[in-house]
Amino acid sequence: MRVVRTVEQLREAVGFMRRTGQGPVGLVPTMGYLHEGHASLLRRAGEMCGTVVMSIFVNPIQFGPNEDYEAYPRDEQRDLELAEREGADIVFIPSVDVMYPRPTRTKIAVSSLTTRLCGASRPGHFDGVTTVVAKLFNLVQPEYAFFGLKDAQQVAVLRQMVEDLNMNVEIIPCPIVRERDGLALSSRNVYLSAEERRQALVLSRSLQEARKAVEEGRAETAGEVRELLTSVISGSPLADIDYAEILTFPGLEPLEGGLPLTGAEGEIIMALAVRFGRTRLIDNIIFTPKEVAALV
Amino acid sequence: MRVVRTVEQLREAVGFMRRTGQGPVGLVPTMGYLHEGHASLLRRAGEMCGTVVMSIFVNPIQFGPNEDYEAYPRDEQRDLELAEREGADIVFIPSVDVMYPRPTRTKIAVSSLTTRLCGASRPGHFDGVTTVVAKLFNLVQPEYAFFGLKDAQQVAVLRQMVEDLNMNVEIIPCPIVRERDGLALSSRNVYLSAEERRQALVLSRSLQEARKAVEEGRAETAGEVRELLTSVISGSPLADIDYAEILTFPGLEPLEGGLPLTGAEGEIIMALAVRFGRTRLIDNIIFTPKEVAALV
Incomplete structure (x- = not known):
């Protein structure tokens, strides 16, 4: 498993896997602090793809001013152990400066689907999600991208974006993983x-x-x-x-x-x-x- | 020169050129009614690229309600003659239904750069431009895309989009072409x-x-x-x-x-x-x- 932290390292690592015939490439975008839900995404990606890329990035632009961006839990060492155990080939852990070397002036916005549910409670949240996911898609150029259905609205919004913008990736929604007593993992x-x-x-x-x-x-x-x-x-x-x-x-x-x-x-x-x-x-x-x- | 009108034909035609080693691919997005300015873009693309794709699409979502979308001049036959003469390999002429099979819910917006000049006079115009150009980039996946500097603000906005979203394409700005008396071609x-x-x-x-x-x-x-x-x-x-x-x-x-x-x-x-x-x-x-x- 390769851990990469810059855009150049990421492109080089994915490019190597492609050149050596190890496609298709699957992307599992996460904000880290991984749990069994993320592990299930990695396993599904492993079944479908020759190369599994996981990104770990707590994306500031999808958090509102009074939300938990600073407090969001982080544990890189434990995340890397889980990623390796579950078969990730490349883990991309960019800093905020790598993803946003200057404040982004470009936003991708999906209308209608984002007006209800979490879109209503978290204004701007989905613009932050679609923008960062589009960046990750452009960086990795995966054939498949894996998202958990706990964030069902996110899945619906990303599928709409992919279809509307003719993006060359298929969104694979994966079932919610729960504790034995029913609590959805988060x-x-x-x-x-x-x-x-x-x-x-x-x-x-x-x-x-x-x-x-x-x-x-x-x-x-x-x-x-x-x-x-x-x-x-x-x-x-x-x-x-x-x-x-x-x-x-x-x-x-x-x-x-x-x-x-x-x-x-x-x-x-x-x-x-x-x-x-x-x-x-x-x-x-x-x-x-x-x-x-x-x-x- | 191949003329293609659907997404499938376009992907197939570009894919063939790539598989047969005829890259890099250059894209010249236009709204048709071609003139010597467009010809200069095709020639520049021909110098840099193994495959030159020209798109001809009068994009409704970049026109305001009181603008000249319906009246915008069109002459496909003459356009195809010019494209062939100037070395285009693939010409993509989609209908509105091909580009927007349903009304797009996804928009790409670049802030700041779009508040002045044409952005101030034509609200929403640049969102329409960035959205359709992103679609064309995803459809063709060119290494280079060629735009005339008459639309200098468009060039600035598209460069910002490419950089902010980590798109895998280089925008090549090309000089304004003028009539002998100085009038910029349009x-x-x-x-x-x-x-x-x-x-x-x-x-x-x-x-x-x-x-x-x-x-x-x-x-x-x-x-x-x-x-x-x-x-x-x-x-x-x-x-x-x-x-x-x-x-x-x-x-x-x-x-x-x-x-x-x-x-x-x-x-x-x-x-x-x-x-x-x-x-x-x-x-x-x-x-x-x-x-x-x-x-x-």
């Missing part, structure tokens, strides 16, 4: 106190209950599902709901009020963002109501 | 009446006079140059000035008021946009005042 889980950690289970539990209610016909409309989610989450006194939404996926459009969910075409997403103290957690389930309806 | 010159055409010479003439005044020490500051440009242009009764500016190049920053131009570091641009009836013409001169000062 580098931010480290912020949680023991009591917050216990109550944070309400995210996955409320999503499971809502899905079950749709399956059993106890919740028929988006409004009913939203009420159910909200009422379950409110049972946890430390939980402060940022949003609890039911939208189409990947279009992220609202479902018509009167429509029974089981009548919706294609996939829908139930998505949550909930604060515990200063820690904001997200989780979601994507499913096809028609298939659920067929099972009933 | 597809829009066809709009001019005989009298407008005659009076339009005031653009190049005023720029030459302003440059001479700087050389001879008769105009020392940006304000004095601006006054001189304005007063010369006002001598043409049909001329309606949109802007007459003196800025740094490629930064497009204003020069400090009191600074004699000959003290400015690096290059400066004198840039004009002038309307004749419904036709808006632009022209500019880029030069290094220090070199001018050294000549005096």
Whole structure:
């Protein structure tokens, strides 16, 4: 495994792998503080690609002024051990100066998809994500790029960018990885106190209950599902709901009020963002109501 | 010369040239209605590249609602003759549906550089340019891309985009091509009446006079140059000035008021946009005042 820190080293390392026939190249962009979710991305990349590049970069321009950029957890040594164990061939760890030698004047913005969910709560966040991911795509020129579905909106936004800009890369969405008790893995889980950690289970539990209610016909409309989610989450006194939404996926459009969910075409997403103290957690389930309806 | 109209044909044609060792690939993006300015870009590309790709696409998203998108002159047959004569290997002529199979939700925006000159007069114009050029770069993946310096601000904006997004292409700016009487070549010159055409010479003439005044020490500051440009242009009764500016190049920053131009570091641009009836013409001169000062 090669660890590279400059643009020149990265291009040279990827170029060598290509010249020696070790394609296709897969990119796993991360902000580090790696966990089993990231490991699952590396393994999936390893199955599909001859060369797996992982980037570790806490991207300042996707953090708002009152967010946790400075506090975001970092542990390079542990990250490198995980990357090596899970088969990364090249790990790119740039400094902020390497990625932004001067303040970027160029931004990539995806409209519509970014107005809801985390886009509404974190203005400018997705512009920062699309811009840095486009930079990484240009630097690595991967055939495939791997992203976890915990950030489902990010997946939808990046797919839109790739399609709209005719980028030569395929986005591969990978399933959410959870602790055994259901909590979705996140580098931010480290912020949680023991009591917050216990109550944070309400995210996955409320999503499971809502899905079950749709399956059993106890919740028929988006409004009913939203009420159910909200009422379950409110049972946890430390939980402060940022949003609890039911939208189409990947279009992220609202479902018509009167429509029974089981009548919706294609996939829908139930998505949550909930604060515990200063820690904001997200989780979601994507499913096809028609298939659920067929099972009933 | 191959003429291709779909994304698939384009990728196949460029891929063939690459596989058969006919690189590097040069791209000459145009809106068609080709003239000797475009021909000079093709010749420059031919000197540097094994494969020259020209695109002809009148890009709707870079036109404002009251601009000349519908009226923009088109003549595919004549364009193809010129492209063939000047050595294009592949000509890409997509329809609007090929470039935008659905309305694009993704925009690339360059800040700061786009607030002045044509950016101020044509809001959204440069977002349309950067977005379509990024698409063309992704489709063709050229090593070099050739742009005329008549659109000097476009060159500055595209260079910024390429640098900020780590794009794998070098922008090659090419000199303005003029009629023998000095008028900068433009597809829009066809709009001019005989009298407008005659009076339009005031653009190049005023720029030459302003440059001479700087050389001879008769105009020392940006304000004095601006006054001189304005007063010369006002001598043409049909001329309606949109802007007459003196800025740094490629930064497009204003020069400090009191600074004699000959003290400015690096290059400066004198840039004009002038309307004749419904036709808006632009022209500019880029030069290094220090070199001018050294000549005096």
